[in-house]
Amino acid sequence: MSKIFTQSDVAAHSKPDSLWIVIDGDVYDLTKFQDEHPGGKKILQKVAGKDASKQFWKYHNEAILKKYQKQLQIGSLDTKPKAEEPPAPAPAPKKEAPKPKAAAAPAHGEEAEALDPFGSLIPFSDPSWYQGYHSPYYNETHAALRAEVREWIEKEIEPFVTEWDEKKQVPPEIYKEMGRRGYLAGLLGTKYQKDYVKNHVKSVPPEQWDLFHELVLTDELSRTGSGGFVWNVIGGFGIGCPPLVKFGKKSLVDRILPGILSGEKRICLAITEPDAGSDVANITCEAKLSEDGKYYIVNGEKKWITNGIWCDYFTTAVRTGGPGMDGVSLLLIERDFGGVSTRRMDCQGVWSSGTTYITFEDVKVPVENLIGKENKGFRVIMTNFNHERIGIIIQCLRFSRVCFEEAVKYANKRRTFGKKLIDHPVIRLKLAHMARQIEASYNWLENIIYQCQKMGETEAMLRLGGAIAGLKAQATVTFEFCAREASQIFGGLSYSRGGQGGKIERLYRDVRAYAIPGGSEEIMLDLSIRQSMRVHKMIGMKL
Numbered sequence: 001m002s003k004i005f006t007q008s009d010v011a012a013h014s015k016p017d018s019l020w021i022v023i024d025g026d027v028y029d030l031t032k033f034q035d036e037h038p039g040g041k042k043i044l045q046k047v048a049g050k051d052a053s054k055q056f057w058k059y060h061n062e063a064i065l066k067k068y069q070k071q072l073q074i075g076s077l078d079t080k081p082k083a084e085e086p087p088a089p090a091p092a093p094k095k096e097a098p099k100p101k102a103a104a105a106p107a108h109g110e111e112a113e114a115l116d117p118f119g120s121l122i123p124f125s126d127p128s129w130y131q132g133y134h135s136p137y138y139n140e141t142h143a144a145l146r147a148e149v150r151e152w153i154e155k156e157i158e159p160f161v162t163e164w165d166e167k168k169q170v171p172p173e174i175y176k177e178m179g180r181r182g183y184l185a186g187l188l189g190t191k192y193q194k195d196y197v198k199n200h201v202k203s204v205p206p207e208q209w210d211l212f213h214e215l216v217l218t219d220e221l222s223r224t225g226s227g228g229f230v231w232n233v234i235g236g237f238g239i240g241c242p243p244l245v246k247f248g249k250k251s252l253v254d255r256i257l258p259g260i261l262s263g264e265k266r267i268c269l270a271i272t273e274p275d276a277g278s279d280v281a282n283i284t285c286e287a288k289l290s291e292d293g294k295y296y297i298v299n300g301e302k303k304w305i306t307n308g309i310w311c312d313y314f315t316t317a318v319r320t321g322g323p324g325m326d327g328v329s330l331l332l333i334e335r336d337f338g339g340v341s342t343r344r345m346d347c348q349g350v351w352s353s354g355t356t357y358i359t360f361e362d363v364k365v366p367v368e369n370l371i372g373k374e375n376k377g378f379r380v381i382m383t384n385f386n387h388e389r390i391g392i393i394i395q396c397l398r399f400s401r402v403c404f405e406e407a408v409k410y411a412n413k414r415r416t417f418g419k420k421l422i423d424h425p426v427i428r429l430k431l432a433h434m435a436r437q438i439e440a441s442y443n444w445l446e447n448i449i450y451q452c453q454k455m456g457e458t459e460a461m462l463r464l465g466g467a468i469a470g471l472k473a474q475a476t477v478t479f480e481f482c483a484r485e486a487s488q489i490f491g492g493l494s495y496s497r498g499g500q501g502g503k504i505e506r507l508y509r510d511v512r513a514y515a516i517p518g519g520s521e522e523i524m525l526d527l528s529i530r531q532s533m534r535v536h537k538m539i540g541m542k543l
């Protein structure tokens, strides 16, 4: 039970040897903390025994209180209104997660009602369906999943993300929790893999799971504003596991998929090599069939492999035949086979994602671990790209929203030349350019996801490949723009690490990790036109 104090109780602790302050009606004992306060102890001593809410919010954001509250709060003032929401910056108004209806709620239907507002309601900082606007794509199960994930992220993830990024590691428990919550089984671009997991997602019945649930889950994870975190928990898995599920032999899938989906075992995708990035058809990592035809012997190197250092399984592109795309196969390599070495690479961004250099030396891989057919791996890799790119797009657009939201909040409290930043037209112009790109891109994304849902795998690969490539470029350019503009608004605070501009500084470093892999902007833009022209010729384009 929290203790209740009067203002004069607090005023009696106004000296360095007993230093209490009040923030938003709560009482904090900073006596021990003052020596380690990054802003210095003198500044705290000046407000000792007083209400320091105004000063606190000037220099910090809500993440600081969330992180230190448990350690430093000793009670509340008797004058604190009972049900008071903390003042600015206000967190999302919490709503009860609506219970999913037993029968499928009306998504993708014209009769769907607008869902209740959710989140901060800052315009454009969440998708419009969060803010009471109509949408044909979402129903109550999407809203319930959103509330479920947001609660987890706000309580257990966000306060620690910076620490994890600096340590370049997310506690392994968090990944296991992704499995325990049933999330991994829904992140494969397929129907929910209910037969392979014990725990299903709490707020969505497995048979109602669709690609928009996957969108909501990835989007909410990305609100952490850390590419490193998101890639840690879904990066390797989201691209390494779908080929196994879609093209692996049943015996292999039955043996290893339950361990992966429960979060106990980890899997990644190993395609890129020191000398073959976007040019997948030219990989050189070789797999030679043994004389008895029972094993492939694998030798070669892989580079920039997300999650590799922590993985048990590697979905690996190897050369089993002649040069070019017709000699490429996909093998599921297990670390336990021996001959697999992994080392962490130091990179500009996504620090906690574990970017890895891998060497395979005479690794003996049973032929049962072949994914798809021999020398037909290129097609499997191509099928994977749409799902990978959609994941990248969702993340980039949410990171852009994080940049926008942080910038709006800061612009509403920081004053220069006698007025708030938001009252300077030049700042509003920056925000407007961010918002228009975010919203246009997100609407295109929703349309593409809807098409994916309606089309079969092959039709989607053919007909949507061009549009998805175009949107991938659009999303990474938008992200880069938003990170830059938010950084200009934050000024020095986003040049130094941590603190109020910390998310922006980190996201700025993460930009290249999105603009380069999964198809570079240049290749995506070119492909978007080439592929779309080819497909539209097939469907009767008249020039």
Ligand code: HEM
Pocket (backbone or CB within 6 Å): 021, 028, 030, 037, 038, 039, 040, 043, 044, 047, 052, 055, 056, 059, 060, 061, 064, 065, 068, 072, 498, 499, 500
């Ligand atoms: C519960 C009370 C407080 C906690 C836990 C706390 C914690 C922190 C932390 C962790 C930082 C590092 C920067 C960041 O991560 O944002 C910081 C910086 C700072 N704090 Fe506090 N603080 C508290 C109260 C205050 C108060 C009451 C004041 C002013 C009277 C203050 C003034 C500052 C200043 C000026 C900085 C440096 C900001 C910068 O680098 O731009 N703090 N504080």
